[in-house]
Amino acid sequence: MLESLEKRFRNIAPPVQFCSLRYVEERDQVVQVRQNVLEPVQNSTDMGVMITVVHEGGIGYGATSDLSESGLARAAADARDWAKRTAGSGVVDFSALPMPSSSGTYRSPVEIPWDSISLEDKIDLLRRESARLGVDPRIVDWEASVWYTETDSVYLTADGGRVEQHLRQVVPSLAATANEGAETQTRSLGGRGYCRQGGLEVLAQVGFHDAAPRLAEEALILLTAPNCPTGKMDLLLDPDQMILQIHESIGHPLELDRILGDERNYAGTSFVTPDMFGTYRYGSELLDVTYDPTIPNQFASYGFDEGGLPARKEYIIRKGILERGLGASVARARLRMAGVANARACSWNRPPIDRMANLNLEPGTSSLEEMIASVERGVYLKTNNSWSIDDSRNKFQFGCEWGQMIENGKLTHVVKKPNYRGISATFWRNLKAVGNRDTFQVLGTPNCGKGEPNQSIRVGHASPACLFADVDVFGGE
Amino acid sequence: MRDYFYEIADYLQSLMRGEEVWTASYSAEDSDFVRFNHNRVRQAGSVQQRTISIDLIQGKRHAAASITLSGDLEIDRPRLRRLIEDQREMVPHLSEDPYLLYATEVRSSERIDPSQLPPREHAVDAVVRAGEGKDLVGIYAAGGIHAGFANSLGQRNWFSSYSFNLDWSLYHNADKAVKSAYAGFVWNDADLDARMSSASRQLEVLARTPRTIDPGRYRVYLSPVALFELLNTVSWGGFGLKDHRTKQTPLLRMVEGGATLHPSVDITENTAEGIAPDFQSQGFIRPPKVPLIERGCFRNCLASPRSAKEYGVPTNGAGNGESPFSIDMAPGGLPQSDVLRELGTGLYINNLWYLNFSDRPACRMTGMTRFATLWVENGEIVAPVNVMRFDESIYRVLGQNLIGLTRERDLILDSETYGSRSTRSGRLPGAVVDEFAFTL
Numbered sequence: 001m002l003e004s005l006e007k008r009f010r011n012i013a014p015p016v017q018f019c020s021l022r023y024v025e026e027r028d029q030v031v032q033v034r035q036n037v038l039e040p041v042q043n044s045t046d047m048g049v050m051i052t053v054v055h056e057g058g059i060g061y062g063a064t065s066d067l068s069e070s071g072l073a074r075a076a077a078d079a080r081d082w083a084k085r086t087a088g089s090g091v092v093d094f095s096a097l098p099m100p101s102s103s104g105t106y107r108s109p110v111e112i113p114w115d116s117i118s119l120e121d122k123i124d125l126l127r128r129e130s131a132r133l134g135v136d137p138r139i140v141d142w143e144a145s146v147w148y149t150e151t152d153s154v155y156l157t158a159d160g161g162r163v164e165q166h167l168r169q170v171v172p173s174l175a176a177t178a179n180e181g182a183e184t185q186t187r188s189l190g191g192r193g194y195c196r197q198g199g200l201e202v203l204a205q206v207g208f209h210d211a212a213p214r215l216a217e218e219a220l221i222l223l224t225a226p227n228c229p230t231g232k233m234d235l236l237l238d239p240d241q242m243i244l245q246i247h248e249s250i251g252h253p254l255e256l257d258r259i260l261g262d263e264r265n266y267a268g269t270s271f272v273t274p275d276m277f278g279t280y281r282y283g284s285e286l287l288d289v290t291y292d293p294t295i296p297n298q299f300a301s302y303g304f305d306e307g308g309l310p311a312r313k314e315y316i317i318r319k320g321i322l323e324r325g326l327g328a329s330v331a332r333a334r335l336r337m338a339g340v341a342n343a344r345a346c347s348w349n350r351p352p353i354d355r356m357a358n359l360n361l362e363p364g365t366s367s368l369e370e371m372i373a374s375v376e377r378g379v380y381l382k383t384n385n386s387w388s389i390d391d392s393r394n395k396f397q398f399g400c401e402w403g404q405m406i407e408n409g410k411l412t413h414v415v416k417k418p419n420y421r422g423i424s425a426t427f428w429r430n431l432k433a434v435g436n437r438d439t440f441q442v443l444g445t446p447n448c449g450k451g452e453p454n455q456s457i458r459v460g461h462a463s464p465a466c467l468f469a470d471v472d473v474f475g476g477e
Numbered sequence: 478m479r480d481y482f483y484e485i486a487d488y489l490q491s492l493m494r495g496e497e498v499w500t501a502s503y504s505a506e507d508s509d510f511v512r513f514n515h516n517r518v519r520q521a522g523s524v525q526q527r528t529i530s531i532d533l534i535q536g537k538r539h540a541a542a543s544i545t546l547s548g549d550l551e552i553d554r555p556r557l558r559r560l561i562e563d564q565r566e567m568v569p570h571l572s573e574d575p576y577l578l579y580a581t582e583v584r585s586s587e588r589i590d591p592s593q594l595p596p597r598e599h600a601v602d603a604v605v606r607a608g609e610g611k612d613l614v615g616i617y618a619a620g621g622i623h624a625g626f627a628n629s630l631g632q633r634n635w636f637s638s639y640s641f642n643l644d645w646s647l648y649h650n651a652d653k654a655v656k657s658a659y660a661g662f663v664w665n666d667a668d669l670d671a672r673m674s675s676a677s678r679q680l681e682v683l684a685r686t687p688r689t690i691d692p693g694r695y696r697v698y699l700s701p702v703a704l705f706e707l708l709n710t711v712s713w714g715g716f717g718l719k720d721h722r723t724k725q726t727p728l729l730r731m732v733e734g735g736a737t738l739h740p741s742v743d744i745t746e747n748t749a750e751g752i753a754p755d756f757q758s759q760g761f762i763r764p765p766k767v768p769l770i771e772r773g774c775f776r777n778c779l780a781s782p783r784s785a786k787e788y789g790v791p792t793n794g795a796g797n798g799e800s801p802f803s804i805d806m807a808p809g810g811l812p813q814s815d816v817l818r819e820l821g822t823g824l825y826i827n828n829l830w831y832l833n834f835s836d837r838p839a840c841r842m843t844g845m846t847r848f849a850t851l852w853v854e855n856g857e858i859v860a861p862v863n864v865m866r867f868d869e870s871i872y873r874v875l876g877q878n879l880i881g882l883t884r885e886r887d888l889i890l891d892s893e894t895y896g897s898r899s900t901r902s903g904r905l906p907g908a909v910v911d912e913f914a915f916t917l
Contacts, residue, residue: 038572040532043542043563048526061522066547078523085598086511086518089605119570141723179724182734184838186725262514264654265615265646268830268847349524388833390845390864392652395917397843397866399835419835419843421866421917452616452644453510453524453894472917476836477870 002154002164005049005067009156012073014080018054018099019158021072022306023047024151024348031119032145033126035134039145041119048348053079058087059094063349091262097333101161102310106303108168108197109296114148117200122146132212133176138223139216140179146203147171147192147446155308163304169458170202171195171446174211178219185222185416187215187401190240190383193443195458196297205297218402221414228403228418228475234378234432235420235471236371239441241400243461244384246361247445249424250282250289251459253393254316255450256327257354260334267450268391271425272322274335280322283428288362289317291326291340292462299444299460300357307343307352314340316359320429327354346455353451358444358460364434371433371467378406379473381418389424397421403475417476427468435464478505478623479589479635481548485529486627488554492561493629498534499561500579502758503527503625505548506897509597511617513645516608521601523620526897529557530758533564537573540564578782578792580760583632588754592639594619595664603666604643607673611680615645622898624754636754638662638900643669644892646848647676649683653861656702656828656848660890679849687861688852694912696823696880698816698853701887701905706829708744708804708903710842711871713834716746716769717799718778722788727840727871731775736872738773739879743807745769746779748794751803752890753900756794757781763794769801773876806905809882818856819881819909825851825858829867841870843916866917873912880909 002023009021025047032039048065049072060082062075083094126144133142151167172195175188194206203209237245253270257263272280293301293311304310307329316324327335328343331354343352372380386399403418404411444460482503489499505527512519530543542564546553594600600617619641626634642660655676659669699707714720715728730736748755749765756762759782768776779799785792796802811819824846832844843866850862870876883906891901 037575040539040541040574041567041571043540043567044530045542045544046528047545050522058518059520061520063522063524063526065526065528065545066549066552068547068549068552071547071549075523075525082521082523085601086521089518091514091517091519119567123572141725177723177725182730182838184724184729260514261614261648262512262519264514264648265644265656269652349526351520351522353520386833386835386843388831388843388845388866390866391830391847392864395845395864395866397833397835397868397917399833417836423917449895452512453508453618453898456895477839477841 006156008069008072012069012076013158014053014076016053016055016080017095019076020052021156022050022153022348024153026347027150028147030145030147031122031126032143033123033130034143035141036127036130038123046347049075050348050351051075051079053083054094054099055080055083056087057093057095058083058085058090060086061351092334098329100308100329101157101159102304102308103162104303104310106165108166110168110199112200114199129174129212133174133216135216136220138178138180138220139176141177143175145173155306157308161308163308165302165304167197168199169195169197169299170199172203172206172208174208174215176216176219178223180223183223185219187219187222188383189215190443192446193240193243195299195444195446196442197299197301198297222402222416225414225416228379228415228473230474232470233473234375234406235468235473236375236378236380236406237466238382239439239443239463239465240383241381242361242463242466243443243445244387244398246359246461246463247356247459248387248389249393249396249427251326251356251359253424254326255354256325256331256335256339259325260331263450266452268393271392271394274337277322277325277337281320281429282317282322283320284431285319286364286431286434287317287320287428288315290314290360290362291316291357292360293357295358295442295462298358298442298462300458301460302357305341305343306345309341309343311341326356344457346457350451350453350455353455355450355457356448356459358462360462361464361466363437363440363464365436366433367436368439368465371435371465372406372411373409374433375406376408379415379418380404380406380411386419394424396424415475418473419475420471420473422471430469431466432469433467435466439465479637481550482625482635483633484550485553485557486633488557489531490629492558496535498629500532500628500760501626502530504897505623506620508618508620508898511601513604514614516605516611516613531560531564533561533568535568537577538568538571539574539577540567540571576783576786578759578786579628580632581630583630584762585633586756587635589635589637590639590662592621593663594639594641600641600664603669607669611677612648613645614648615643617641617643618894618898622900626756626758626760628760632760634756638752642890642892647680649680652864653683653687654848655679655683658892682851682858683849683861685860687863689863690865690915692916694914696820696911697913698820698825699908699910700827701907702889703826703829704806704905704908705889705903706832706844707871707874708806710832711840712800712804716779716801718780718784718788718790719799721778727834727837728775729838730840730872738770738872738875740773741809741882742773742875743771745805746801747803747805747904750805750904751902753802757796761792761794767793802901804903808884808886808906811881811883811909813883813885816883816907816909817853820853821856822854824862825853835868839870840872841868843868865915867914868916869914874910878911878913880911883907
């Protein structure tokens with residue numbers, strides 16, 4: 001298949017300055033048991049190509065699900081037409097930009113292939129977990145599911161570049177919803193944050209087989225818990241909330257296309273400006289953030305970005321100082337600054353833009369017990385369930401499924417509907433302890449929305465638990 | 478393309494054995510996307526995509542699958558045959574589905590709107606010309622959107638529409654901008670120029686020194702676009718039958734606790750006046766109108782076939798997500814020309830952004846002001862307001878604190894393009910609301 005596609009591309013590639021073909025085939029299977037009943041198993045295969053042309057200083061793309069030679073030729077003609085029509089009116093002279101021509105291969109590491117057990121066995125596994133969630137009449141909805149994705153892609157350039165990547169991704173999910181009167185509470189396995197590359201071994205890695213009874217019990221506990229109190233206090237965040245905090249208030253503001261203004265009509269701009277790189281204190285000295293697409297099992301690992309740039313680990317923030325932004329070839333050339341290999345597209349039918357991939361907060365030295373013991377009055381939050389931040393990525397408000405008060409160095413009672421708010425530019429400077437490797441978890445999210453046309457993409461985040469001082473915390477009504 | 482889909486339907490029928498039943502849902506688009514920044518082109522391209530979802534049903538067992546198609550029958554027939562064979566092999570391994578429900582009454586329909594779109598270069602040139610000298614950022618999306626349904630009972634439905642959606646902002650500086658939209662089916666340069674001129678005039682206000690307000694409660698005007706954002710958030714589980722029966726609806730206090738909205742609030746799923754197809758993926762036809770909230774009281778849920786079967790009620794043609802496609806809020810009696818006077822002193826909010834629940838069972842949500850939010854004193858626009866975070870309950874915004882809804886309404890065509898171009902829409906008035914809570 002790939003060989004014949006490559007041959008067709010070589011046949012139709014127009015005589016232009018640069019031409020590339022990006023083929024993506026994604027096969028998904030979602031198996032879900034809800035209230036002990038098998039939901040329709042969802043199977044999908046999505047494949048197509050995007051051809052990109054740089055010609056006469058303009059750039060254009062044509063994307064199609066018609067992989068025949070005539071289909072590719074039409075897509076190439078569209079791309080060339082757009083390049084020609086927009087030459088001279090682009091945000092930059094695209095003919096002056098470097099267009100990488102790389103060769104290489106990347107494969108997700110897989111220990112237990114998805115197809116190594118039958119569909120019936122997968123359904124049985126989910127039925128067992130479902131049965132362990134729906135254990136009380138007050139549990140009014142519950143579900144266990146696994147979403148498996150195989151993505152095979154090839155990136156070809158007319159001058160001989162060839163990058164082949166094969167991703168295997170697993171998104172496990174468990175959730176129990178409890179109700180009593182006008183109160184409803186849900187506990188889940190980190191939303192859908194316990195996602196990784198790999199095969200069925202991911203389920204054991206993220207504790208899928210042990211979580212159901214605890215989640216059901218916690219949903220019931222929340223029904224009778226008091227609201228989270230209002231006040232300024234210490235805030236201890238578990239990794240399955242830290243990933244959201246990193247994503248929204250470090251990741252997005254550091255995307256160079258936002259800083260360049262490309263996203264101002266949709267996803268927004270950034271409070272970060274180009275002059276801040278190299279000197280700006282983003283957080284306390286404890287804050288080390290890396291872009292690291294090389295962690296084998298992390299959700300958004302890869303060998304090359306979708307513009308063909310080889311991926312490698314880079315420090316973004318070191319000891320609290322902002323060093324580098326998240327921008328690939330085009331943004332780096334427009335801003336004349338360093339970046340990372342992060343030109344990414346959600347599929348064949350959308351062009352690559354600057355995205356997060358794996359954006360991680362490096363572990364520190366504090367144990368969870370030490371962090372709890374250091375708190376006179378605070379709250380320990382787990383599992384994001386609400387997120388909102390302004391278009392400059394500054395004023396945020398996040399909510400969690402589970403809260404537990406910390407009083408005089410000890411965990412005390414559970415609280416419901418915990419929310420907190422703050423401002424990115426000052427919040428990270430109040431980072432007062434970073435958990436050690438024992439608290440570190442490799443997580444991610446399957447849905448990060450951005451771009452025009454819109455794209456929802458898979459992102460990885462790894463983080464330890466972290467402790468913040470003087471945060472505005474509040475509950476429900 | 479309709480004929481292509483109907484030929485696929487005939488081919489699928491020829492592949493069936495014995496008592497097998499099938500349903501097929503088709504979606505396709507041929508789209509141009511041009512992205513602008515600083516009134517220059519950032520990315521431009523075209524996308525042609527075709528996807529079919531097929532459910533192969535044997536008694537109460539069934540297997541669902543979707544694949545992309547090329548549009549060429551010679552290429553697609555073998556792929557469809559393999560897909561059906563794979564599904565046929567899978568069905569015996571699946572348990573009976575107690576909630577399987579598909580349309581058995583044949584209700585075929587066709588809606589084919591002719592393309593009146595301009596050539597791609599015309600629209601792009603017109604945007605660049607209209608934005609000359611301005612800091613314009615946004616996207617032009619245009620082209621055909623096609624949808625079809627077919628089943629083994631002979632039902633055939635087809636929908637073809639050709640639309641454009643120019644969604645853009647003019648920036649003054651930093652985060653101060655005027656957001657605008659020009660969407661429809663027939664392009665007119667004069668319409669674009671008028672909207673650009675209107676945005677430019679509003680931009681002049683943004684040049685004034687911005688005001689930062691303290692957290693607290695303020696009287697506000699919410700534009701139809703801002704109100705659309707609020708209702709979109711309410712629609713996130715607010716009207717779905719499954720969300721209601723599992724007590725996860727954010728309107729729980731309406732259905733369990735007797736809470737009500739203001740008696741002037743009427744909300745309807747108005748398929749008849751929307752732009753989306755009136756059929757859904759199991760072949761059911763959506764009724765022209767489904768009243769959701771009447772005179773401030775909850776009236777009906779949106780029931781997908783699956784939920785309808787599970788909970789033993791009739792379906793009203795909702796999609797699997799059970800959220801409105803064509804939300805319609807009834808107008809009030811406040812003339813648009815009186816809005817500033819009615820607002821008096823407070824905030825004129827053109828856009829809200831990034832809403833989410835802060836207390837879902839209480840339908841309390843948080844979000845931000847964005848783009849042009851203006852400070853008004855004694856009915857006069859004074860200055861732009863720096864972005865503020867709100868945290869408010871829908872029971873206050875559209876309940877006890879609702880002062881009035883405007884007599885005029887806007888038709889809002891959703892500009893979302895996740896996976897494909899949206900056919901959702903809203904028709905809403907603006908609202909004057911008292912004591913609206915800002916927190917940060």
